[in-house]
Amino acid sequence: MQFGYSEICLAHDPGPRHPESPDRLRAIRERLATKHGVEYVDADPVGVAEIATVHDRAYVDSVEEFCVDGGGNWDPDTIAVEETWDAVCQSAGLACWAVEAALEGATGRKTPFSIGRPPGHHAVPEDAMGFCFANNVAVAAQQALDDDAYDVDRVAIVDWDVHHGNGTQDIFYDRDDVFFVSIHEQGLYPGTGSVDETGEGEGGGTTLNIPMPAGSDDAAYLAAIEGPISTALEAYDFDLLIISAGFDAHRHDPISRIRLSTEAYALMTDRLRTLADDVDAALAFVLEGGYGLDVLADSVALVHETFDGREPIEPDGDLESRAESALEDVCEEHELDIDFA
Secondary structure, three states, X not given: OEEXXXXXXXXXXXXXXXXXXXXXXXXHHHHHOOOOOOEEEOOOOOOXXXXXXXXXXHHHHHHHHHHHOOOEEOOOOOEEOOOHHHHHHHHHHHHHHHHHHHHXXXXXXXXXXXXXXXXXXXOEOOEOEOOEOOOHHHHHHHHHHHOHHHOOOOEEEEEOOOOOOHHHHHHHOOOOOEEEEEEEEOOOXXXXXXXXXXXXXXXXXXXXXXXXXXXXXHHHHHHHHHHHHHHHHHHHOOOEEEEEEOOOOEOOOOOOOOOEOHHHHHHHHHHHXXXXXXXXOEEEEEEOOOOOHHHHHHHHHHHHHHHOOOOOOOOOOOOOHHHHHHHHHHHHHHOOOOOOO
């Protein structure tokens, strides 16, 4: 893989006890240093105009002013310092780089993965929340749709972070040019993402939420990807697939109760890579959450190893009955005929 990275993203420091720490990127870099075939690219930052393609302009201006004035608590969880604005623009710029590189084939055989921060998937059109100020994936998706050089008519976003990607959903909820999928822990922050949130207006049917019960494991997540996610996205026939790649559904992450192994991220990567190949779509990864430093670093490294030729190890056993029930609810809501027997 080729990784988008910038030292600017380290300057956003919400404090020593905050889980969204610069140490997240340091841990990833340290782990990738032991791996073959890792390359880094430092992309140009975006500006206010690019962020405002998916966010309210007055909100974007207020975030910039808030940071320039020294920052502080935007809300109890979302904290800025003076350097945060530069990191926000850089993180969104890295996401745009990943999408551009995927569409242009600029990385050759190396799939692009943006490891910027702060993350973005909770940032809604007119507000920051959940550690997020600008929705990196949404900015990048919008850029791909707006640039005629890319010939992109439809974008699919799969968010496997353990938290629902409410901001990304809100931005594209009434549009049919982006299909948003979120697989997340049921009932966890921010409390959105139920199966009946399926889009509205022209976007009706282009939002797919899969809230998984606490305790769901590798097999359950694979069943979701091989079942409702693949079925819905194959029918959508997208040109670009962006993975909102959070790693906090790991069984050793301090925030969640989902029980994914490190190997699950290799398995999900393999399935989604195959899905993109099947519809001849470009593929890019953008970092979201993940707060256990060792398991975050190990999981990102395993995604890289999957693209470097390592074969994922298939899980043992059948999916849990609770997860099976959850997937059946999703299929019923979206009228997908899938047999989980």
